[in-house]
Amino acid sequence: RYVRQLQRLQLLFSPTASDARGARQFVEEVAQDFARQHPDVVLYVSPHSGPGPAPVLRAEYLNGTVREEVIASKTSEEIMQLAIKLANQSGLDIIRIRKPFHTDNPSVQGQWHPLTNKPSILTVQGPRLQPQ
């Protein structure tokens, strides 16, 4: 069955900073809808007062990866879309994929080896066994 890989989202922002306006709007308007639509993600909202680091959305996944996205100067719709994107990701590292294809069954009829189409030692060929 499908198990959402996102465990929890932590929204760290400051209540007075100017670039955290989108984060504050998100918390006031849209955060409850997001939490209701995604009941398997725990949403933590932690405002830290006073001037501090930039507002950040931290996502923790089931395999332990922690991904942080800076949400300074983003509107609340953009933050919602970002949260949905993080919720649909898995926690695998975002690196270059070497090949866009992978298969667990590389061969259907059996992989070729030098003896595939050679007749075996035991086949007996006599004058009577040849087709008429």
Add this chain to the structure above:
Amino acid sequence: PAMAARLLLRAARPLLAGAGRGTGFGTAPSTALSTAPPPEKKRWLRAYLELQRLQAPPQRRSEKPNWDYHAEIQAFSHRLQENFSLDLLKTAFVNPCYIKSEEERRRQLGLDKDAVALQLQDNTGLAERGLRFARAYLAQCFEGAYPELPAKGIEALVNFLTSQELVSYVARNLSLQDLALCRDFPVPPDVLQRTFLAVIGALLESSGPERTGIFVRDFFIPQLIGKDLFEIWEVVNPMGLLLEELTKRNTSAPEPRITRQLGVSTVLPVYFVGLYCDKKILAEGPGETLLAAEEEAARVALRKLYGYTENRRPWDYSKPKQGLAAKKAVSSN
């Protein structure tokens, strides 16, 4: 560039702009960026503090900031798409080592005897029930899917699926090591196994045997994908086992013949030995020496007889129609 370094260090404020320039912190792995204290202004101290932070022992998630146990448990039950009764689930996460360590701590803090005794039940009962149900259900699944497989084979498969490494691997990827209450961290695999089986027991009590059966099927049987039967089941004498199987089906003993051979006089010969019953081919297997090839051919023949080849039909994950199967599992407990 300075702009990228500032953004990465989340020091967009002019106060800390001076501190955020030109260090190696921006390239640290993602785990190091979490819960970073505000970067030190003294440049010569930063490397030392970073080293201290990386060498600190791993901490439980419950001791880091932003943790709500009740919310996490609710999210856990939603993530697995199952309705748990939350009390049973909370007892399922409590391990006996946790109760003992808590009582020790309270006794050391000097509390009265009434306060020392915790009113928590541990999860051993639930774990036992979960283990029994899981084993019975898996054995029944395999008997239905591979009717030719003997009892020892089914037992080996069930033992593999309920073994410590597999269950603790599944539990670790379902975030059980954050929720389980245990004395040591990181959680040892037998504790994780017990916790996961207790979760299965709790599900059995709350939702009934059918849903628990579907749960066990969805999380345990995909672990068999890509695995060969004889990797899981150790068979010492495949030829003897094959002879037993053939006598049960009233066929004559197999006759091994060399079908193909390559490089006989070299260091790496390859022999293909075929097993023939009444001059009809049963199976063919390769090997380095004639004995190895014969053993391999016996294994291939056993795989064909038990229906566990690589090209068998994949497992059927569709919704079950009757509840009879699950009821049989419960009655056999």
